[in-house]
Amino acid sequence: MASKKDYPSMDDVALWKAAQRGDMRAFEELVARHRDKVYARAFSMIRNEEDAIDLSQEAWVKAWQRLKQFQGDSSFLTWMTRIVINLCLDKLRKQKRERAESIENLEEESGGVERQMPTVTVNPTERLERGELRQRIDKALGQLSYEHRTVLILHEFEDLEYKEIAKRMQCSIGTVMSRLFYARRKMAALMASYKREELK
Amino acid sequence: MNVDVGIRLQAYLDGELTGREAQQVAALIESDAGARALFGELQQTRTWLKSNEPELSLPESREFFWSKVEREIEPLEKTPASGGPSWLFFLRRHVAAVGGLTVAAALVIFAAVQMNVVPTGGLLEEIDNPLDEVGTFSFRSESQKMTLVWISNPFADAEESSDVTPMPMPIHLPEDIQ
Numbered sequence: 621m622a623s624k625k626d627y628p629s630m631d632d633v634a635l636w637k638a639a640q641r642g643d644m645r646a647f648e649e650l651v652a653r654h655r656d657k658v659y660a661r662a663f664s665m666i667r668n669e670e671d672a673i674d675l676s677q678e679a680w681v682k683a684w685q686r687l688k689q690f691q692g693d694s695s696f697l698t699w700m701t702r703i704v705i706n707l708c709l710d711k712l713r714k715q716k717r718e719r720a721e722s723i724e725n726l727e728e729e730s731g732g733v734e735r736q737m738p739t740v741t742v743n744p745t746e747r748l749e750r751g752e753l754r755q756r757i758d759k760a761l762g763q764l765s766y767e768h769r770t771v772l773i774l775h776e777f778e779d780l781e782y783k784e785i786a787k788r789m790q791c792s793i794g795t796v797m798s799r800l801f802y803a804r805r806k807m808a809a810l811m812a813s814y815k816r817e818e819l820k
Numbered sequence: 821m822n823v824d825v826g827i828r829l830q831a832y833l834d835g836e837l838t839g840r841e842a843q844q845v846a847a848l849i850e851s852d853a854g855a856r857a858l859f860g861e862l863q864q865t866r867t868w869l870k871s872n873e874p875e876l877s878l879p880e881s882r883e884f885f886w887s888k889v890e891r892e893i894e895p896l897e898k899t900p901a902s903g904g905p906s907w908l909f910f911l912r913r914h915v916a917a918v919g920g921l922t923v924a925a926a927l928v929i930f931a932a933v934q935m936n937v938v939p940t941g942g943l944l945e946e947i948d949n950p951l952d953e954v955g956t957f958s959f960r961s962e963s964q965k966m967t968l969v970w971i972s973n974p975f976a977d978a979e980e981s982s983d984v985t986p987m988p989m990p991i992h993l994p995e996d997i998q
Contacts, residue, residue, distance in 0.1 A: 642897065644890070651889055652882050660876035669879065676878065677885070681892040739821075739857040750872065758874040775834070776869035782836055801827050804865045811868065 632696045640687050647687075651680055654697050658704050664773055665708040667762050675711065679704035701778065709788060712766050737809055760810035768803035775800055821854050829859045833866065 627635065627649040635653075638646035658679055663672035682703050683690075690699055748756070761769055770789065774780045782800075786793045825848070831837050832845040848855045878885060961967075 644893070644897065647893075648886050648890070651886055655882070655885060656875075656877045659878040660874070663876055664874065673878065673880065677888055677892070680889045681896075684889075684893045685896060739854075739861050753868060754872050754874045757868060757872050761874070772869065776866060777873050782831075782834070797827050797831065798823075801823070801830050801862075804830070804862050805826075807869070808861050808865045811865070 633692065636687065636690060636692070636696050639684075640690075647684060650696065654700055655680075657697060658700050661701050661773075661777075662704050662708055664761060664777070665705070665766075665770060666711065667769075671711070675707050676704055679707055682707070705774070705778070705788070709770070712770070713790075716766070737805055756811050756814050757807075759814065760807050763810055764803060764806060767799055768806065771796060771799040772803045772807065821858055825855065826858055826862075829855060830862050833859065833862050 625638070625643075625645070627645055630638070630646070630649070632650065632653070635646045635650050639650065655676065659672055659676040662675040662679070663669065666672050666675065679700065683700055686703075690696070694702075761772070764772070767789075771785060774785045774788065775782075780788070782793050782796045786796045789796065828837070828841075828845055829849070832842055832849075837845060849859050850856075
């Protein structure tokens with residue numbers, strides 16, 4: 621019966637509802653449809669290909685286990701992204717505990733180099749192509765500390781408010797505001813510093 | 821530029837300020853060139869990021885990745901997403917646990933009763949050890965090749981008379997066990 625369904629033509633809602641009833645083919649279609657986005661979110665946070673693959677796989681397994689809890693309050697992709705973000709945050713916290721006191725923390729407490737950074741003036745004549753801009757963003761994100769990167773991702777890519785970010789990162793709203801401020805300033809400085817040749 | 825001012829500029833940019841606070845920051849941006857420049861930088865960075873999230877593809881084929889996920893979820897198929905009614909799942913899970921506890925409790929009670937730990941109200945009779953109350957002594961005659969064992973029960977004797985008279989009960993034991 622289930623094999624007669626035309627899964628690729630079904631929308632996400634029909635697919636997750638079928639998957640809730642135990643239809644694994646429907647779930648497979650959801651995995652195929654959204655696996656790149658889930659992986660991209662994991663990679664943007666973790667910055668390691670192998671870990672990002674493992675975490676996105678774990679996220680899909682968790683999603684299957686919790687599928688009955690999903691009521692459709694958000695889109696299926698948003699729900700999936702939240703699952704992988706939580707897994708990434710758990711992993712990053714574990715990694716941080718395992719590390720010794722890092723220089724990043726010292727920088728954050730004292731304001732680091734960002735405190736003295738001059739304001740970056742945007743050159744309106746420099747019109748970057750979309751692909752090049754994305755390359756710069758990706759490179760700059762990779763150079764941020766995990767706290768700064770995470771807060772940027774949650775705010776700019778996931779559209780979460782300060783309060784929600786604080787909850788997920790288990791810190792105060794003040795810390796979120798401070799991290800976001802320094803992350804943006806550092807990001808602006810890094811983006812401006814890259815020359816075209818460096819990206820090729 | 822003061823960091824606190826920078827953070828307020830950012831909160832204004834992100835729409836996290838309301839009413840009077842927002843008006844104050846707007847006025848600052850109007851009047852202060854440094855604040856204006858910093859606000860412009862924050863705004864530009866936000867715009868870049870909002871619309872240019874790096875795109876990535878999972879570096880594994882659809883089939884291979886799914887086979888890994890499937891291998892993990894197949895053993896779970898019968899529990900969370902089996903499609904059966906949730907009350908049935910609840911019953912299966914909880915009745916099994918309660919049933920197990922009941923059997924375990926019954927076994928404990930049974931064992932306790934067997935060991936005479938729990939009073940049973942006459943179900944089991946107290947076991948009397950008559951040997952505690954019985955006096956015995958023996959006599960052996962080598963010439964007659966005979967052993968005589970005397971057994972006396974003081975309670976039985978007391979019931980019949982106040983005189984405790986041992987009742988001889990001759991037992992002839994074979995030679996090989998003597």
